[in-house]
Amino acid sequence: MKLLLCCILLCLELLAKAEKIIIVGAGASGIAAATRLIENNITDFIFLEAEKRLGGRIHSIYLLDGNSGGHVDLGGEYVGGEEGNVVFNLSKNELKHGDLGKRTTTFYSDGKLIDVELSKEILLFKEHLRDEFEGKQPISAADAFLERYNSTILSKYKENPEYLQKATDFIETCENIFRFRHGAFDWSKILLNDHYRICKGDQNLNWNGKGYRHFLDLLMRKFGDEHRLRLYPIFYSETVMKIMWNKAGKVEIFTERDKKYEADHVIFTPSVGVLKENHEKLFEPNLPANKVNAIKEIGFDSAMKVILQFNEKWWDDEVLDFIFVWNKEDEAKISKEYQFGPKKEGKSWLSTFHRMFTAPGMSKVLIGWFTGPLVPEIEKLKIEEIKNGVHYVIKKFLGKKYNVTEPYIVIPSTWYTNPNFRGVYSYETVESANRTKQIQEDLGEPLLNKDGIPVVLFAGEHTHKTHFSSVHGAVESGYNAADELVKYLNEK
Ligand SMILES: Cc1cc2nc3c(=O)[nH]c(=O)nc-3n(C[C@H](O)[C@H](O)[C@H](O)COP(=O)(O)OP(=O)(O)OC[C@H]3O[C@@H](n4cnc5c(N)ncnc54)[C@H](O)[C@@H]3O)c2cc1C
Ligand SMILES: *[C@@H]1O[C@H](CO)[C@@H](O)[C@H](O)[C@H]1NC(C)=O
Ligand SMILES: *[C@@H]1O[C@H](CO)[C@@H](O)[C@H](O)[C@H]1NC(C)=O
Ligand SMILES: *[C@@H]1O[C@H](CO)[C@@H](O)[C@H](O)[C@H]1NC(C)=O
Ligand SMILES: *[C@@H]1O[C@H](CO)[C@@H](O)[C@H](O)[C@H]1NC(C)=O
Ligand SMILES: *[C@@H]1O[C@H](CO)[C@@H](O)[C@H](O)[C@H]1NC(C)=O
Numbered sequence: 001m002k003l004l005l006c007c008i009l010l011c012l013e014l015l016a017k018a019e020k021i022i023i024v025g026a027g028a029s030g031i032a033a034a035t036r037l038i039e040n041n042i043t044d045f046i047f048l049e050a051e052k053r054l055g056g057r058i059h060s061i062y063l064l065d066g067n068s069g070g071h072v073d074l075g076g077e078y079v080g081g082e083e084g085n086v087v088f089n090l091s092k093n094e095l096k097h098g099d100l101g102k103r104t105t106t107f108y109s110d111g112k113l114i115d116v117e118l119s120k121e122i123l124l125f126k127e128h129l130r131d132e133f134e135g136k137q138p139i140s141a142a143d144a145f146l147e148r149y150n151s152t153i154l155s156k157y158k159e160n161p162e163y164l165q166k167a168t169d170f171i172e173t174c175e176n177i178f179r180f181r182h183g184a185f186d187w188s189k190i191l192l193n194d195h196y197r198i199c200k201g202d203q204n205l206n207w208n209g210k211g212y213r214h215f216l217d218l219l220m221r222k223f224g225d226e227h228r229l230r231l232y233p234i235f236y237s238e239t240v241m242k243i244m245w246n247k248a249g250k251v252e253i254f255t256e257r258d259k260k261y262e263a264d265h266v267i268f269t270p271s272v273g274v275l276k277e278n279h280e281k282l283f284e285p286n287l288p289a290n291k292v293n294a295i296k297e298i299g300f301d302s303a304m305k306v307i308l309q310f311n312e313k314w315w316d317d318e319v320l321d322f323i324f325v326w327n328k329e330d331e332a333k334i335s336k337e338y339q340f341g342p343k344k345e346g347k348s349w350l351s352t353f354h355r356m357f358t359a360p361g362m363s364k365v366l367i368g369w370f371t372g373p374l375v376p377e378i379e380k381l382k383i384e385e386i387k388n389g390v391h392y393v394i395k396k397f398l399g400k401k402y403n404v405t406e407p408y409i410v411i412p413s414t415w416y417t418n419p420n421f422r423g424v425y426s427y428e429t430v431e432s433a434n435r436t437k438q439i440q441e442d443l444g445e446p447l448l449n450k451d452g453i454p455v456v457l458f459a460g461e462h463t464h465k466t467h468f469s470s471v472h473g474a475v476e477s478g479y480n481a482a483d484e485l486v487k488y489l490n491e492k
Helices: 001-016 028-039 084-095 116-131 141-156 161-182 214-220 226-231 272-282 289-297 327-338 376-378 385-400 439-445 471-491
Strands: 019-023 045-048 060-065 068-073 104-108 240-244 251-255 260-269 304-309 321-325 357-358 366-369 409-412 455-459
Touching: 019 028, 019 272, 019 321, 028 045, 028 321, 028 471, 060 260, 060 304, 068 214, 084 214, 104 161, 104 385, 116 141, 116 161, 141 161, 141 385, 161 251, 161 321, 161 357, 226 455, 240 272, 260 471, 272 376, 304 376, 321 385, 385 409, 439 471
Parallel strands: 019 045, 019 260, 104 321, 260 455
Antiparallel strands: 060 068, 240 251, 251 260, 304 366, 304 409, 321 357, 357 366
8 A cells, every 4th residue: 555655745746846948046037948948838937046046147135225215236226328228128117227337436445436537547447448348459458548548548657756656556446447357356357348249328327216126026927917937937956967868858957965856858048157167067968069069168157246235324425336446565464464364466355345335225335346266255255254355345445425324134145155156257368269150159059859859958148149247138039049949949
């Protein structure tokens, strides 16, 4: 009797696990793919998601803020552009314009404001650099910047030692800004004239305290059409370890808990960081050579956000964005003044804390950024240690102008340490510039089995040819993978 029951349960279990489609990863691209499948009346799919939550690199957390509260983002935060932006299309009425960029203020490590004109000049120079090299030979952000900088800014201020010094100190801040923009550890690896294309319009639209997570709710039609939510069956804490894709019949997936799933088709969405670390173990047989090369050549490092909440707002409404420029002497001195924490080539981790944004829709929250190769070590510090270091830097730069208080909530991101991400967003490297096929095409190419059936499709920001590294790129890549599958299923 017991045995029979066991058999029945086992059979049920086996039956339940054969799916038509399995989507690996419930981030922006996976959810977009599911949405598109549902639109085509395909509901026979499940998600396997390694995290305990939905959203992947979209991760909004709720903070109380005075009498009310709001969301801040540890991952994707701004909607970049309007024209041709699928995220903007779905949510224009919910987004708020910000004056970010217009209200940027640059401070020096002696606590003084940097001359506004000089600061604007250098930041604009940095902004326009890419246009200047459009269509030219592939060049790294570092080479392009230094070459042009020497022939314009430095030669202009040759006769003005004070400005020359400040301008020279600014180089490292620009290096930090490039590393932050591309999520790269080293700006000499970043391809400046890459394939990324900006959507025209406001580059910093924000969710005004609703968090980017709100977009996923819009995408899933959570509002007004509740029943649709039930069509997204997500299995959480289910880490895919192996995908056997070239057998006759179904694709077999094994997860960390030793569960086996079977499907006709798989849509695989984890980051390039996950692929770089695990592709050999994840796929059996191994991925084809062009894909392996692309995984090696594409850039994927990290940068780190620190969310800081204060008891009171000690800054003023005029500033939305603080940029920090270290003077070389101060930078050398911190290792003595503030000995604690990781260092590289004599430079303290604190010298890469170069920027703080005010959090949209929140009155007492700032979001700071660390960049560079020390990020993996900084992520491992204790919260108290990060808090003390950050407080020291803020006081140093802003203490003369403001009565800086200690943050009482400090939430650092851990995108690099987390094995489900291993970094922030993909970038094109100089090394990847001379390929015959664009790197994202290799990354997005489906795996066909022996019978020529597309059994594994790839989506994710890194597979988008012009909007990689963004949420709108991720969403479009999910739509593309689903469309490809729908087309195949309709033609079959
Ligand atoms: C700090 C930060 C700031 C950003 N800022 C912006 C911004 O302002 N604007 C913007 O447009 N974009 C921004 N981005 C980028 C944007 O968030 C991402 O491009 C986008 O969210 C990626 O979506 P995705 O679906 O491609 O990948 P992911 O969101 O990474 O989804 C993949 C999913 O796969 C899961 N997974 C991984 N491995 C496994 C496994 N073995 N088994 C099962 N599941 C697995 C992961 O947990 C994850 O949920 C930012 C990103 C970060 C990290
Ligand atoms: C999905 O099903 C509905 C209801 O049966 C039908 O009206 C619609 O045309 C179908 N859509 C597609 C894309 O097949
Ligand atoms: C945005 O919406 C417009 C109008 O509905 C449509 O023509 C366009 O293709 C959409 N663009 C994207 C990127 O979704
Ligand atoms: C720019 O100038 C600096 C110092 O003046 C020099 O060290 C550097 O090599 C120059 N870089 C380029 C790319 O010309
Ligand atoms: C800082 O605090 C001191 C003492 O309370 C006060 O006199 C001063 O005006 C404050 N400065 C600012 C910028 O708020
Ligand atoms: C790319 O190709 C150009 C022209 O063939 C060459 O000059 C350049 O050095 C190459 N760059 C890399 C990184 O291989």
